[in-house]
Amino acid sequence: MKAIAVTPKQKDSARLVEIDKPNVADVKDGRGVLVEVLRVGACGTDREINNAEYGIAPEGFDFLVLGHENFGRVAEVGESVNELAVGDFVVATVRRPGHSFYDRIGEQDFTTDSEYFERGISRLHGYMAEFYAESADFLIKIPPAIKDVAVLLEPLSIIEKGLKQASDIQERLKIWRPKTAAVLGTGSVGLLTVMALRLRGYEVHGFGRNEREGYLNAELCEAIGATYDSTAEISVQDSTKKYGEYDLIFECTGYSPIVFDAMQSLNENGVLILSSVTGGDKTVEVPSDRINQQFVLGNRAMFGTVNANREHFELGVKDLALCEAMYAGWLARMLTHPVEGLKNYEKVFEILNNAGEYKAIKTYFEVNKI
Numbered sequence: 001m002k003a004i005a006v007t008p009k010q011k012d013s014a015r016l017v018e019i020d021k022p023n024v025a026d027v028k029d030g031r032g033v034l035v036e037v038l039r040v041g042a043c044g045t046d047r048e049i050n051n052a053e054y055g056i057a058p059e060g061f062d063f064l065v066l067g068h069e070n071f072g073r074v075a076e077v078g079e080s081v082n083e084l085a086v087g088d089f090v091v092a093t094v095r096r097p098g099h100s101f102y103d104r105i106g107e108q109d110f111t112t113d114s115e116y117f118e119r120g121i122s123r124l125h126g127y128m129a130e131f132y133a134e135s136a137d138f139l140i141k142i143p144p145a146i147k148d149v150a151v152l153l154e155p156l157s158i159i160e161k162g163l164k165q166a167s168d169i170q171e172r173l174k175i176w177r178p179k180t181a182a183v184l185g186t187g188s189v190g191l192l193t194v195m196a197l198r199l200r201g202y203e204v205h206g207f208g209r210n211e212r213e214g215y216l217n218a219e220l221c222e223a224i225g226a227t228y229d230s231t232a233e234i235s236v237q238d239s240t241k242k243y244g245e246y247d248l249i250f251e252c253t254g255y256s257p258i259v260f261d262a263m264q265s266l267n268e269n270g271v272l273i274l275s276s277v278t279g280g281d282k283t284v285e286v287p288s289d290r291i292n293q294q295f296v297l298g299n300r301a302m303f304g305t306v307n308a309n310r311e312h313f314e315l316g317v318k319d320l321a322l323c324e325a326m327y328a329g330w331l332a333r334m335l336t337h338p339v340e341g342l343k344n345y346e347k348v349f350e351i352l353n354n355a356g357e358y359k360a361i362k363t364y365f366e367v368n369k370i
């Protein structure tokens, strides 16, 4: 069968390869599920891997099959799979257990191992292929009503985990009634964050680099009841004069200096969530005494979050369904750049590398018709 692979650490090595079709029997204890891939999203992580900045091949291979944002249909199930049937729609999680204590209790998204296993990213082949086989333990059943937008579930799961951690952390306060939120970055992850926070009733303020005029992402913020401001016109910190300090800030720009701006824009008892994987070596000077004092005197909190577990995917399924019910058609407007067939992988990378020019929000392969 066909798949898209890279040679990790070799720039622009993405190519179409022919590999063996997997088998339900590849998964132990009869728990195997063969999935026909329907859609695979492409994101900054795939771009970085093809740029030789990230990504590791599985042991015994000199290539890595890409793809972690996935959506497919069950083609076959092993004899011990009762929760899924042929024809069901599914999305697979990304990280698989390693060796740490957290991995052993099924919390591999909190692994303390330095070597981690992520399909399409690190040490495991991914989903940019015609089929994949996986244990039912790592598959999330998708209601047919959200099939057309379910390729957004994996990126949404990252946000769900961030928001869940935030509310867990805020249990330190006997009562926390957050009202306002800032979302830094309005790419696909930022827009999904805006959506998740609007569904939770926050007054949401989105921030991006682009000017508001003619920017679809800004229009989508406003269409779901959030504001949009360009950081070229107003800094996040200055925006607090307009909107007040934020109870929650979600950072997903990929631009680390903005974190310090965000730290100074947080309300008392507020929480700042960091989710950008910034691989570079940027350095900035910051007013450290002031920031530290604000954090101490205001009981402010900041944490980082990566990856997601089954429960976060399940929360995401509910939010996708609720969003369709409350803002019908909004999610589909994010699916700006479908590319038909794995063979057109060059087009996918062309769009990913020039997302601004293409005005792309979500670029994805349509591997097979839904």
Ligand code: BGC
Residues within 6 Å of the ligand: 043, 045, 068, 094, 095, 118, 121, 154, 155, 158, 277, 306, 307, 308
């Ligand atoms: C993926 C996560 C993964 C992270 C770090 C992100 O693009 O969505 O599942 O944990 O990259 O590798």
